Amino acid sequence: MSSLTDVQAHALTEAQNRIQQDLLTALDAFAIPEPLKGAVHHAVMLGGKRVRPALCYAAGALKQNPNAAAVRRAAVAIEFIHCYSLAHDDLPCMDNDLLRRGQPTCHVAFGEDTALLAGDILQSMAFEILGSRLFDQGPAVEASIVLKQMQILATASSKMVNGQVLDLQAEGKKITQDALENIHRNKTGALITAAVMMAAVTLFEGTDQAIPKLREYGQAIGLAFQVQDDILDIVSETEVLGKTAGKDQQVEKSTYPALMGLEQAKAYAQDLHNQAIGALAYFGDKAEQLSQITQFLLSRKS
């Protein structure tokens, strides 16, 4: 029998392999002129944990899914949005980061103008993919389901930008835990929740109890993810993290450890994790994949 760590790694590794393939297939479906094509590929294929696609797949597998193609498109679309946000975040006028996942950032490799445009087109490509027939093997997914996915993605993308602004505004200031949570529920939480919900609408009607349960789950892990990120920024070394560690403290960023102390922050991450697992109870054994990813998010070292 494999250890718990092996099982966790297995569930995520499988999702990572799947999304890697689907991202490449999706990118190949677009005719993009160079050097933009190179920049878009760079921004998307840099790697990363692919947590959002993994959550999307896992939520889409809560029962036999006739709309599996829509889940795969959603996973690609949400990762495109995530990658666009990273390319723009790294720009000199934002975080001015030179290194991401141990690689030169998009603007370092391709220039600022091309990195800006790569982010821009990744956002519209996300909506193109979502509305396409990519991965379809059977009849088209109902328009009302696709429309819901688009609404979820668009709203989460806007929230992400709002969170970014709230975050910039808070730099160098002392803020309350409520204000910090508001930043993170927008900046990272919204897109993580969206990954779960875009799969949820392919399986469950709006009236089903499953919908609020999955929203609760998504919101809890969305926040837990950020708390864990803040903790890792303090306890990890640059080498393991793949980006400059300790950067939050350098720029006097409000973080959960700064606000409540490291041990309290760890306890809070655990609370949120328990809350997420609690919401999954409704689905019984079917939630095994989601539960594994949740475990991973709390135990990750980078």
Add this chain to the structure above:
Amino acid sequence: MSSLTDVQAHALTEAQNRIQQDLLTALDAFAIPEPLKGAVHHAVMLGGKRVRPALCYAAGALKQNPNAAAVRRAAVAIEFIHCYSLAHDDLPCMDNDLLRRGQPTCHVAFGEDTALLAGDILQSMAFEILGSRLFDQGPAVEASIVLKQMQILATASSKMVNGQVLDLQAEGKKITQDALENIHRNKTGALITAAVMMAAVTLFEGTDQAIPKLREYGQAIGLAFQVQDDILDIVSETEVLGKTAGKDQQVEKSTYPALMGLEQAKAYAQDLHNQAIGALAYFGDKAEQLSQITQFLLSRKS
């Protein structure tokens, strides 16, 4: 009886007043933190000719329209995309423009980071508006129609970015007329055609002859618009144009006048205009508004 010029001005002025109101209503529907809110308002409310919304309204009025709310949302969404593209184009890493429509550009007024984020959120807000119930007075518009609108908008937005890249690549190079047309069909033509088509799908089924006729119309005026822009860059003064005139020649940009001479470029604009009017013949008197806007596009001085 009013002169032709008065009639032209009237049709466009009416659309400009309508879109001004609808843009404000749409912006009010979003909770955006400062300073982003100010930057988004600045980017959207700077004014401009509002050609895309005017085309959208006019195409949506080709017959009695039960989906009028979807046309209004499309007009707002397409203008949001246009305004996002201007905010990003003006950034220092792109055109580094300080002035637009006689006003400081978004990054001059709000800083580069906020202007970048204003463009980013305007893109997702466009898709949010399109998928919303804003302006609805009757039952919801069919999901399949809204989905088509989203597909059209997403594809056109991606093309716009591709055109931008092709344009940057062509700077300082001698290119063929085919290459120049390819740039403009993507960079400006795609969004102008989309303005027409997003209204078209609220009225006509895919099998209707009206659809290819309107596409032909949109493509012809999309290109005519750019040819006229190139001509105006040479013949207008900065004061009338509201932006720095003669800029194309400064940066050795390929333009229609540079490629074929000023007189030939004027004749080409007229050809495209005739082609557009020809495509409208199918609709008879119903196309009066579209025809007026077409007249304006060729006779405009800025």
